[in-house]
Amino acid sequence: MSTTTEYKISGLPEGKDLTTCSKEDLEKMKVEKTDNEISTEEYDFSDGKDREKKKETQKKIKELETLLGVPQMNPYKTLNTGIFKEFLSTASVSELTDLALRVGVTPNRTPALLRKGLLASFGMYVQKHDVTVGGQMQPLIDRSSPEYNKVVKMFGDY
Numbered sequence: 001m002s003t004t005t006e007y008k009i010s011g012l013p014e015g016k017d018l019t020t021c022s023k024e025d026l027e028k029m030k031v032e033k034t035d036n037e038i039s040t041e042e043y044d045f046s047d048g049k050d051r052e053k054k055k056e057t058q059k060k061i062k063e064l065e066t067l068l069g070v071p072q073m074n075p076y077k078t079l080n081t082g083i084f085k086e087f088l089s090t091a092s093v094s095e096l097t098d099l100a101l102r103v104g105v106t107p108n109r110t111p112a113l114l115r116k117g118l119l120a121s122f123g124m125y126v127q128k129h130d131v132t133v134g135g136q137m138q139p140l141i142d143r144s145s146p147e148y149n150k151v152v153k154m155f156g157d158y
Contacts, residue, residue, distance in 0.1 A: 008032040058083055064154055067147050075103050076122050079129070084122050088115045 011029040013021065021029075061080050071077040076099070078084050088096070096114050100107035103125070105117045141151050 002038050004036050004038060006034045006036060008034070054082070058086070060154055064151065067151055068141070074125075074129075075099070076125060079126055081122070081126070085119070088118060 009018075009029055009031050012018070013025050016025065018026075058080065062078070062083060065071065065078055065080070070079060076084055078087075091099075093111050093114075096111060096118065097107040099105075100114060100118060103118070103121055105114070105121050107114060109117065141148050
């Protein structure tokens with residue numbers, strides 16, 4: 001919340017402004033002061049990015065990756081760069097060091113260099129393990145699996 005102050009001046013002689021009024025004219029004027037509170041929440045992010053939609057999309061990606069077992073197969077626990085960057089920004093130094101040892105990045109660096117090295121390593125991993133397939137797509141999950149309905153609902157294909 002932010003506060004703005006507004007002044008209303010009444011009794012100003014016609015054809016004059018505050019700089020050209022006499023002392024007597026100024027004494028006859030009435031000044032009202034009002035304090036207005038305005039919300040600045042809508043101006044918190046002014047870069048035009050829809051962060052709520054991005055969070056919702058990342059949540060869906062995390063859920064899908066969990067259903068497909070990506071966290072168990074992948075040392076980075078995701079294939080999405082946005083999710084991995086979020087992890088890097090919130091991870092402690094010990095978590096970063098553990099991950100670095102697991103993926104083969106030298107952990108004896110400053111946290112900033114460690115994050116940069118892990119991000120570069122992640123980029124190479126994602127590029128190396130790209131699963132884009134040309135041709136006919138086959139379902140990744142068996143229709144008889146109990147998780148099948150959840151995956152179908154996530155994609156919106158009822």
